[in-house]
Amino acid sequence: MVERRPVMTLVAHLVLIFGVLLVSFPLYVTLVASTQTSEQIVQQAPMSLLPGSNLIDTYRAALFGGQTASGSRISPVAPMLKVSFICAMVIALGKISISMLSAFAFVYFRFPGRTLCFWMVFITLMLPVEVRIGSTYRVVAGLGLLNTYAGLTVPLIASATATFLFRQFFLTVPDELTEASRIDGAGPIRFFIDVLLPLSATSIAALFVIQFIYGWNQYLWPLLFTTDESKYPIVMGIRRMLGGGDAGNEWNVVMATAILAMLPPALVVLLMQKWFVKGLVDAEK
Amino acid sequence: MASLSIRDVVKDYRAGLRVNRVIHGVSAEVADGEFIVIVGPSGCGKSTLLRMVAGLEEITGGQIAIGQRVVNDIEPAERDIAMVFQNYALYPHMSVFDNMAYGLKIARVPRDEIAVRVRRAASILEIEAFLDRKPGQLSGGQRQRVAMGRAIVREPQVFLFDEPLSNLDARLRAQTRIEIRKLHAELGVTSLFVTHDQVEAMTLAQRVIVMNAGLIEQIGTPEEIYRAPESTFVAGFIGAPPMNLMTVRGDGSSLSRAGCEWSLSGSVPRAGDLIMGVRPEHARLDDRGWPMQVELVELLGAERLIHGRLADAPFIVRTDARLAAPSAGQIVGLDIAPESLHWFDPTSQKRIPA
Numbered sequence: 001m002v003e004r005r006p007v008m009t010l011v012a013h014l015v016l017i018f019g020v021l022l023v024s025f026p027l028y029v030t031l032v033a034s035t036q037t038s039e040q041i042v043q044q045a046p047m048s049l050l051p052g053s054n055l056i057d058t059y060r061a062a063l064f065g066g067q068t069a070s071g072s073r074i075s076p077v078a079p080m081l082k083v084s085f086i087c088a089m090v091i092a093l094g095k096i097s098i099s100m101l102s103a104f105a106f107v108y109f110r111f112p113g114r115t116l117c118f119w120m121v122f123i124t125l126m127l128p129v130e131v132r133i134g135s136t137y138r139v140v141a142g143l144g145l146l147n148t149y150a151g152l153t154v155p156l157i158a159s160a161t162a163t164f165l166f167r168q169f170f171l172t173v174p175d176e177l178t179e180a181s182r183i184d185g186a187g188p189i190r191f192f193i194d195v196l197l198p199l200s201a202t203s204i205a206a207l208f209v210i211q212f213i214y215g216w217n218q219y220l221w222p223l224l225f226t227t228d229e230s231k232y233p234i235v236m237g238i239r240r241m242l243g244g245g246d247a248g249n250e251w252n253v254v255m256a257t258a259i260l261a262m263l264p265p266a267l268v269v270l271l272m273q274k275w276f277v278k279g280l281v282d283a284e285k
Numbered sequence: 286m287a288s289l290s291i292r293d294v295v296k297d298y299r300a301g302l303r304v305n306r307v308i309h310g311v312s313a314e315v316a317d318g319e320f321i322v323i324v325g326p327s328g329c330g331k332s333t334l335l336r337m338v339a340g341l342e343e344i345t346g347g348q349i350a351i352g353q354r355v356v357n358d359i360e361p362a363e364r365d366i367a368m369v370f371q372n373y374a375l376y377p378h379m380s381v382f383d384n385m386a387y388g389l390k391i392a393r394v395p396r397d398e399i400a401v402r403v404r405r406a407a408s409i410l411e412i413e414a415f416l417d418r419k420p421g422q423l424s425g426g427q428r429q430r431v432a433m434g435r436a437i438v439r440e441p442q443v444f445l446f447d448e449p450l451s452n453l454d455a456r457l458r459a460q461t462r463i464e465i466r467k468l469h470a471e472l473g474v475t476s477l478f479v480t481h482d483q484v485e486a487m488t489l490a491q492r493v494i495v496m497n498a499g500l501i502e503q504i505g506t507p508e509e510i511y512r513a514p515e516s517t518f519v520a521g522f523i524g525a526p527p528m529n530l531m532t533v534r535g536d537g538s539s540l541s542r543a544g545c546e547w548s549l550s551g552s553v554p555r556a557g558d559l560i561m562g563v564r565p566e567h568a569r570l571d572d573r574g575w576p577m578q579v580e581l582v583e584l585l586g587a588e589r590l591i592h593g594r595l596a597d598a599p600f601i602v603r604t605d606a607r608l609a610a611p612s613a614g615q616i617v618g619l620d621i622a623p624e625s626l627h628w629f630d631p632t633s634q635k636r637i638p639a
Contacts, residue, residue: 176374179341180435184388185362194387198378 027262034058034256041251054252062256074250075229077237077257084216084233085264087152091215092208094157100200103166104192108178118167125160129221137224147228156218162207169203170196209272213265234261287352287365287442289315289338289475295346296333296499307333308499310347315477320469322478324486325496326522332447334496335479339368339445351442362391367436368445372452373428375420375435381407382416385435399438406437409468426457433465437472446478450485462488483523487511495519513627517634520562520627526590528562531598532631535559545596547575551623554637562627565590565603570611571620577602579611595619 003009029049033041036052060066065076105111106118129136136155145151173196181191219235226232232240238261241254296308308330315321323331336342338349340361348355356364367388375384382403389399407413410430420428429449436444446465450458466489469476480486486493487507495502495510495518503515514520520528533542535553540546540561553559570591577600581592589610591602602619611617628637 174372174374176370176372177376179339179361180368180370180374180376181387182341183339183361183366183368184435185360185391186387190391195376195378 030255030258034062034252034259036252038250038252058252058256059260061250062253062260074253075237075240077234077260079230080232080234080237081260081264083149083152083231084235084261086149087218087222087233088212088215088264090149090153091156091218092211094153095159095162095211096204096207098157099159099162100166100197100204102163103170104188104196106163106167107170108188108191121160121163123160124158129156133220133224140225147226147231149231151225152218152222152231152233153215156215156221159211162211165203165207166200169200173199205272209269212268216265237261287475288317289443289477290350291315291334291338291347292350293347294334294337294344294349296330296337296342297345306499308337311496311499311501312347313494313501313504315475318473318475320466320476320478320489320491321494322480322486322490322492323494323496324480324483324522325502327481329496330499331479331481331496335445335447335477338443338477339366340364362388365442366445367439367441367443368447369429369432369436369449371448373420373432373449375428375431377420380417380419381412381423381431381434384420384431385438388435388439402438402440403434406434409437409471410434425453426461429453429461433468437468442475444474444476446476446480448480449478450480450482458485465489483525487523495522497522513636514562515636517560517562517629520629524564526565526601526603528564528627529568529595529598529600530560530562530629531595531600533559533561543597545575549623551626554628558631559637560629560631560634562629563600563621564625564627565601567621567625568600568602569620570602570604570608570617572618574618574620576616577619579613579615579617581613582610584610591617593617 029047032049032051033047035055035058036048037054037058040052040054041047061074063076063078065074067073102121106114140146140151140155143151145154177195178191181195186194216233217235218233219239222231222233222236223239226236234257238254238257241257242249291311291313294308294311295306298305298307311330311334313321323334325331333342337344338351340356340359344357348357350356351364351366376387379387385403385406386399389402394402403416404413407416410433412427412430412434415423415427415431420431423431429452432449450461453461462485465478478485478489490507492504493507493510494504497518503510503519505513505515510519510523514523514528517530521530531542533540534557536556538550538552539548540553575595577593577595579591579593583590583592584606587606589604589606589608591604591611593600593602600619629635630637
């Protein structure tokens with residue numbers, strides 16, 4: 001479509017630019033705040049919107065901990081990043097493998113109660129962690145998994161959404177492909193590994209992005225579940241830094257932590273985006 | 286290579302408590318190295334039969350044997366067959382080489398031998414230049430060759446083709462048809478080829494199996510099937526345009542229908558109701574013959590099809606395009622040689638032998 005309406009183009013751009021500014025301003029404030037010292041932030045109200053010179057010191061304090069000017073302790077963020085990263089990875093990969101396998105069973109095998117099982121999985125969509133948190137806690141605590149990685153991740157791994165997505169994808173794979181591989185002598189597992197897995201690359205990439213962020217942003221479950229500081233994920237860490245009133249907080253460190261917490265998911269999105277666009281172009285059924 | 290025998294094969298599909306029988310006891314013997322085409326309208330059970338030979342569908346009743354081995358309960362991979370699918374079913378993420386090699390890899394054929402076999406098949410099919418490409422980068426005709434290549438490298442006892450030419454355009458189809466024939470002459474592998482296209486059936490087959498509604502109507506060479514169709518179904522299915530069929534009342538040496546009466550120099554096989562069949566090319570325009578009302582004339586280049594009504598029954602005549610064309614509405618006479626008539630029983634629909 002050829003359109004030559006300069007005024008409309010201008011208006012459209014203004015609206016879009018306004019939207020971008022609106023969304024990115026808080027991010028900018030966070031970034032700027034993390035480059036100043038806590039005194040600079042608190043003493044000048046409103047705070048300066050120009051970057052300060054304290055960037056390296058702030059991030060060092062945030063990552064590895066240290067003492068504030070007033071003498072209170074800053075707990076290091078690096079271990080929290082590690083916990084968050086491990087949890088997000090385990091949750092994303094676990095969700096993908098479990099739901100791929102269960103979708104494989106639902107689509108390619110005929111077993112008694114198949115429809116019933118599928119609907120039971122589907123119904124769990126109505127029961128997210130927040131709803132079943134009490135009972136899940138009891139079960140996991142009963143298994144002695146408090147303050148462990150297993151306890152942080154396993155209850156979050158089962159995923160009806162991902163199962164459903166993979167099921168829908170497998171249904172679009174032509175039956176002839178299955179039959180051709182049967183004639184070629186591939187058993188179910190070989191077919192899964194050699195044919196379905198490579199064909200699903202795009203869906204896997206997309207789901208990985210979504211589930212990694214889901215895992216990274218978990219707050220309520222770790223909050224209830226972990227009492228050991230070594231197992232705190234970073235999202236909880238930010239919350240714990242906010243103590244009493246304005247003056248009591250090391251705002252620059254809090255902001256630096258927030259930036260650090262945002263980076264890995266942003267990186268995952270950026271890196272995987274490239275990857276799954278490539279997958280979209282190449283994949284042909 | 287091996288013979289293939291299909292004995293009283295039955296196929297039922299279950300939908301809840303209802304049993305739907307799609308193949309009602311079919312038997313056929315295919316000799317070693319023979320090229321057999323199964324032809325029939327859609328839904329006649331021809332693909333199901335092929336898939337039962339392949340092992341993709343369970344056999345409800347009867348037996349299928351490849352060589353001397355009954356294969357009813359044997360997995361497809363162990364039946365020593367190879368199949369070419371209508372949509373080719375190539376693995377989209379594998380290169381052409383890997384597509385062809387996949388079955389051999391699973392069968393744990395040594396690497397060097399796989400390479401030799403794939404290259405040999407590729408050179409037969411002239412696809413050596415594409416071995417590194419993905420199926421998505423190939424044209425329909427090239428994909429079709431890769432699908433055939435995948436079948437050839439397996440060096441099977443029996444080739445199964447499930448309408449492999451349907452997705453090609455008309456020119457490519459004619460060309461591929463010839464190549465399949467050459468390939469069969471070269472490799473001599475027993476082949477079963479399913480199609481709904483009677484031209485493919487006539488040109489490819491050493492023998493044709495005509496199927497209808499889950500039953501075999503006739504098995505014979507293309508010539509036999511054309512010259513002496515066993516039933517009205519075969520008569521109407523084979524030939525383009527098909528044989529003209531009409532119910533007539535016979536009496537000694539004359540025929541009557543819808544108030545018209547014709548005398549016949551030969552004899553009518555029996556008195557009473559009969560179905561008379563005439564191939565469109567066996568009727569000649571002749572003013573002294575049976576009168577036909579012309580409705581439509583089609584020019585096909587070398588020949589002309591004249592659609593009309595003979596004693597109120599639709600009738601098609603094929604004539605040489607160089608002869609003068611009648612116009613619509615005109616009445617023309619038809620001269621039909623009595624020995625070219627086919628006779629069928631109206632109740633059983635079977636051929637009445639002359």
